[in-house]
Amino acid sequence: QLQLQESGPGLVKPSETLSLTCTVSGGSISSSSYYWGWIRQPPGKGLEWIGSIYYSGSTYYNPSLKSRVTISVDTSKNQFSLKLSSVTAADTAVYYCARVREGAYDYWGQGTLVTVSS
Amino acid sequence: SYELTQPPSVSVSPGQTARITCSGDALPKQYAYWYQQKPGQAPVLVIYKDSERPSGIPERFSGSSSGTTVTLTISGVQAEDEADYYCQSADSSGTYGDVFGTGTKVTVL
Numbered sequence: 054q055l056q057l058q059e060s061g062p063g064l065v066k067p068s069e070t071l072s073l074t075c076t077v078s079g080g081s082i083s084s085s086s087y088y089w090g091w092i093r094q095p096p097g098k099g100l101e102w103i104g105s106i107y108y109s110g111s112t113y114y115n116p117s118l119k120s121r122v123t124i125s126v127d128t129s130k131n132q133f134s135l136k137l138s139s140v141t142a143a144d145t146a147v148y149y150c151a152r153v154r155e156g157a158y159d160y161w162g163q164g165t166l167v168t169v170s171s
Numbered sequence: 172s173y174e175l176t177q178p179p180s181v182s183v184s185p186g187q188t189a190r191i192t193c194s195g196d197a198l199p200k201q202y203a204y205w206y207q208q209k210p211g212q213a214p215v216l217v218i219y220k221d222s223e224r225p226s227g228i229p230e231r232f233s234g235s236s237s238g239t240t241v242t243l244t245i246s247g248v249q250a251e252d253e254a255d256y257y258c259q260s261a262d263s264s265g266t267y268g269d270v271f272g273t274g275t276k277v278t279v280l
Contacts, residue, residue, distance in 0.1 A: 090269070092271075099257065099272075100206075100208075100214065100271040100274070101271065102268060102269040102270060102271060104268070105269070113268050113269075114268065115267070115268055116172075116266065116267055116268070117172070149213055149214075156202055156204065156219070156220070156261070156269075157204045157216055157219040157220075158214070158259070159216050159219070159225065161213040161214060161215075164213050
């Protein structure tokens with residue numbers, strides 16, 4: 054059974070960079086059938102797509118976040134990562150990683166809350 | 172920006188049918204997907220490619236598409252179906268990538 058697990062600091066200071074890693078188990082991140090994505094959800098609000106990456110390294114970002122986002126993949130560790138720079142309180146959210154199969158986010162991590170505060 | 176619009180809330184009695192709409196200009200050209208999210212949990216895919224149901228999803232969940240609107244239908248609603256539901260799709264130009272709808276809270280009366 055495929056599992057995804059987000060990890061990283063739960064508290065980030067304003068203006069600093071948020072860094073999260075998603076570890077994939079029970080399947081290979083190098084499969085040509087899938088993309089891997091990041092989605093976030095501010096407390097009490099809806100889902101927002103952040104971006105996606107293919108195992109080859111091709112990336113796709115939400116235009117509203119593109120200037121601050123970097124998504125990378127490490128196939129040797131079966132992981133992919135998110136970096137979001139210059140964070141503010143508006144970036145406080147639960148961050149999810151997920152597998153994308155034919156456009157559908159079919160497997161999700163449990164999510165991790167990241168709070169931006171000094 | 173590209174937006175997918177859903178009604179904020181839908182209320183339904185147990186055993187009745189709930190219909191949740193999602194409107195977007197690119198929906199005639201792009202597939203839609205639906206997710207169920209219960210409090211404190213990650214979203215779960217319930218419909219993909221407009222009307223396909225993943226394995227393990229009850230048959231009471233179905234999807235349809237007509238023009239710029241897609242609809243998630245829950246037939247014979249059960250108390251456990253109370254949750255937030257989100258549609259997801261992409262804009263036709265590829266400019267905006269994937270987009271999630273505004274979300275609909277389904278309340279079982």
